[in-house]
Amino acid sequence: MLPLTLLNTSQGHPMLVELKSGETLNGHLVNCDAWMNLTLKEVVQTNSDGTRFFRLPECYVRGNNIKYLRVPDEVLDIAREKNQQQREEQRKSNQPQRGGYNRQYSSSGQRGGYNRNRGGGNFGRGGGQFQRGGRGY
Amino acid sequence: MSALAPYVGKAVVVITSDGRLFTGILQGYDQTTNIILESAKERVITPDAPTEVLDLGLYLLRGESVALCGLVDDEIDSQIEWDKVRGLRLGETKKLGR
Numbered sequence: 310m311l312p313l314t315l316l317n318t319s320q321g322h323p324m325l326v327e328l329k330s331g332e333t334l335n336g337h338l339v340n341c342d343a344w345m346n347l348t349l350k351e352v353v354q355t356n357s358d359g360t361r362f363f364r365l366p367e368c369y370v371r372g373n374n375i376k377y378l379r380v381p382d383e384v385l386d387i388a389r390e391k392n393q394q395q396r397e398e399q400r401k402s403n404q405p406q407r408g409g410y411n412r413q414y415s416s417s418g419q420r421g422g423y424n425r426n427r428g429g430g431n432f433g434r435g436g437g438q439f440q441r442g443g444r445g446y
Numbered sequence: 447m448s449a450l451a452p453y454v455g456k457a458v459v460v461i462t463s464d465g466r467l468f469t470g471i472l473q474g475y476d477q478t479t480n481i482i483l484e485s486a487k488e489r490v491i492t493p494d495a496p497t498e499v500l501d502l503g504l505y506l507l508r509g510e511s512v513a514l515c516g517l518v519d520d521e522i523d524s525q526i527e528w529d530k531v532r533g534l535r536l537g538e539t540k541k542l543g544r
Binding site: 311378379385 | 462464473474475476480482484502503504505506507508510511
């Protein structure tokens with residue numbers, strides 16, 4: 310799984326961001342992008358010594374400043390489920406239409422049996438149109 | 447070009463640019479070496495005290511902070527008594543100018 314995919318899935322979840330400066334930001338992820346820029350809300354900012362705390366209702370983090378992010382464990386499971394769902398949807402849209410008669414015939418009225426009429430009707434092969442039964446193409 | 451693909455799903459050790467040592471299961475990576483570590487643990491090795499292990503959970507490490515990512519040999523790792531290990535603390539990496 311791509312790290313940025315995990316990050317996108319964790320939108321809405323609480324997380325801890327440690328910056329290169331050693332400061333930490335604890336808050337909920339509002340949004341993120343391909344450069345790991347983040348917007349967080351309800352943030353507690355702690356300095357690198359752990360001695361000072363600030364509360365920020367919102368903040369923007371430029372991605373290049375990030376050292377690492379700590380994310381709740383359940384986000385990994387949520388991301389995996391999403392991946393699976395996406396794969397299933399792709400499979401469904403790639404598969405040709407099967408089962409029963411292919412109703413995308415034109416009015417040439419051709420079904421199983423011989424397809425004597427070439428050139429007319431929907432004879433697509435691949436791309437979702439298959440003729441069931443029949444020996445011709 | 448070598449990539450981290452063979453390490454995905456396996457236990458790895460990551461050393462970051464600030465000299466910290468993490469272990470965990472590599473769940474993913476990308477071209478900038480951003481890393482997803484599951485069940486991440488930080489091992490703090492010091493010269494005087496027993497090795498500390500901090501449980502951290504799910505970690506997303508930014509590629510810029512990753513210095514090293516190595517495959518853990520479970521056989522060898524299980525034979526090491528980590529609380530007895532002592533060592534000097536690692537320093538930070540230095541960025542050399544162009």
